[in-house]
Amino acid sequence: MTSAVGTDGVPEIARRARTAARDLAGATRADKDAALHAMAAALCDATTDILRANADDVDHAEQSGLSAAMVDRLRLDPHRVAAMADGLGAVAGLPDPVGQVVGGSRLPNGLELRQVRVPFGVVAIIYEARPNVTVDAAGICLKSGNTVLLRGSSSARHSNAAIVDALRKAAVDSGLPADVVQLVGGAGHEPAKALMRARGLVDVLIPRGGGELIRSVVDEASVPVIETGVGNCHIYVDADADLDQALQIVLTAKAGRPSVCNAAESLLVHEATAGSFLPMVVPALQAAGVTVHGDEAFARYDGVLPATAEDYAAEYLSLDISAAVVPDLDAALEHIATYSSGHSDAILTRSQAAARRFTAAVDSAAVLVNASTRFTDGAEFGLGAEIGISTQKLHARGPMGLVEMTSTKYVVTGDGHLR
């Protein structure tokens, strides 16, 4: 078995992934679940090695001046390693999407047609995030029958190598190829660029990270891409909203966990309710530590900064929110059409007509009525595991679980049918 990070180039690594994918596509659910449980056990057994490698990464990150928040995201402890292992066990408990028959019929000429879920083959993931993504991605890809090429952050490279070493050993012990999961090593941007251009070797590339990473992938990639996770999410408080309820939703959606993609970034308020709602929401947001970037109506309040077009377009991921008063629902729809990233947008209203118009007109992965944008999430939606939240319209839109990590093929059976 080769080590988790070798010196091979992306084409060699991807070819090994493709070979392993042919074996993995034929694996039964029992094979895959056994491997997932073995991987969970292997992670626990390797806790000491993983924490030692992680300490190297953390030392290096602190020396190189990474922010305390970033260092905290990087840092593992025994509890976090155990949680990663538990995640693999949870994936083992989910239904196998491969082999599901999603449609079919007997054609007029007697041909039998079945449309069956199959793995993509080789999935590549480029991510900036914490080492737990390494384990989550490996588990979801394995269960959906895909081999995976992982290009993680260089700041987590020792942690990721120790984790992937454990996963690969467990795969082999379970009778699967080691190459069901591989790290893509190498310094600089070249390895990631080579993944983006590996046509015929990589079936799908999923970038997980900030807007800049995703734009660069979309511009450079010749392999199919699923864009994820950029969220400029809006909450529109309609003329007819329950204002106490609206206040709680806005506060939790903004300030509960501001660093995630489904957090609210922009607040729109119908002018009929602005006189009542602004005196409630502005001080409450400020008391929660939120800086409000508002239009003229908001800027009349102390501490509110004037909002620019950049503010309305921003995915802050911080304790900031852009805010505007709109004359009516149409203006809210226009604002959202202009600025939304198409992730999640919510209306708060008691009007059935307004809710119906909003859900029909807003072109986003999730459109919510009287609920926080933070509900757009694989776990909340009951997917069991999530590889990311697609903000594109092709293939998958919204939270992606195991089913979204598959393609289909037609199986057509005849008895000598000529054409």
Next chain:
Amino acid sequence: MTSAVGTDGVPEIARRARTAARDLAGATRADKDAALHAMAAALCDATTDILRANADDVDHAEQSGLSAAMVDRLRLDPHRVAAMADGLGAVAGLPDPVGQVVGGSRLPNGLELRQVRVPFGVVAIIYEARPNVTVDAAGICLKSGNTVLLRGSSSARHSNAAIVDALRKAAVDSGLPADVVQLVGGAGHEPAKALMRARGLVDVLIPRGGGELIRSVVDEASVPVIETGVGNCHIYVDADADLDQALQIVLTAKAGRPSVCNAAESLLVHEATAGSFLPMVVPALQAAGVTVHGDEAFARYDGVLPATAEDYAAEYLSLDISAAVVPDLDAALEHIATYSSGHSDAILTRSQAAARRFTAAVDSAAVLVNASTRFTDGAEFGLGAEIGISTQKLHARGPMGLVEMTSTKYVVTGDGHLR
């Protein structure tokens, strides 16, 4: 109403398409079907104009030395115009995919979740083919709620302009925006390249044409692409095949209509049956005008040319077939994994075990048992209308009808749900 071909650049055209898409997304099935019927009538009414424009294109094509076959594909007559109109009527008769609820549940916290089909928005199609594609694409996009940007072959530009003029007038008469369908004019490659880079304006780009067009789109595009229609389709005659049946399937799949993407391009024969089958199939193919490019076993027959790796990789689209004898099913699977374009591959066998292994192992859009590869087709599969045959794994695989021209969105309804 602006004319079908203006001098505007792609960004302006695409912005008009996006504006029209917001109107069209809200159109009911009744609205759309009425427009389709109006378009069909308008095409018939404009037959004289369309045929006059087509005569210009045909003259120009003949003067510029286009092949007789290409000129024939370009040429329209009253019967062909009527057939295009009939096609629009058929699309009107199909169910509307927009608004279909494809999944949903009540979550443990009481949130109601619905996953609903919605249009992509703006679809761009780059095509080299006959003027009837202009009408087919316009009809399918309209019914699926998408506005369409059509970049046709310059050799059909007068025909396409006359057709799209008629379609746009009918759209307006039916109360829809003219810009539900627009031609992208301009000379050279720049307009097509601008479509490929129109991020945020074009939701999906579908190239329809030869391998070279598709490769160039995949390399250049930053908008999401669905690859279509390159077919190096295999027929594998197993040890246990019914040879009389196999002979008929191979002959019709190769020689019935060799210019289409689902025609057979490569024949593999199990060595146990080669001694019986080759003396049947080689003369029969040759009698049908087919040139056989074979391995050593085939090359023992008069008139068989030696096959190279290029032959095995070729999508001939002509009366040529590559051929090889393989020692067993595994070797056939390996050959197909190496050379298939992932469109359609067939096994001919009486063995249930061989059929099961083949359908599981071959990673193509359609895998057929005892049937011609030519059955991979929207009409044969009962889709009613087809925009192309996807040979990629993302989003759609195999023949694409109305459903494949949609995305989904989640609609989430609560009553003050906090997170």
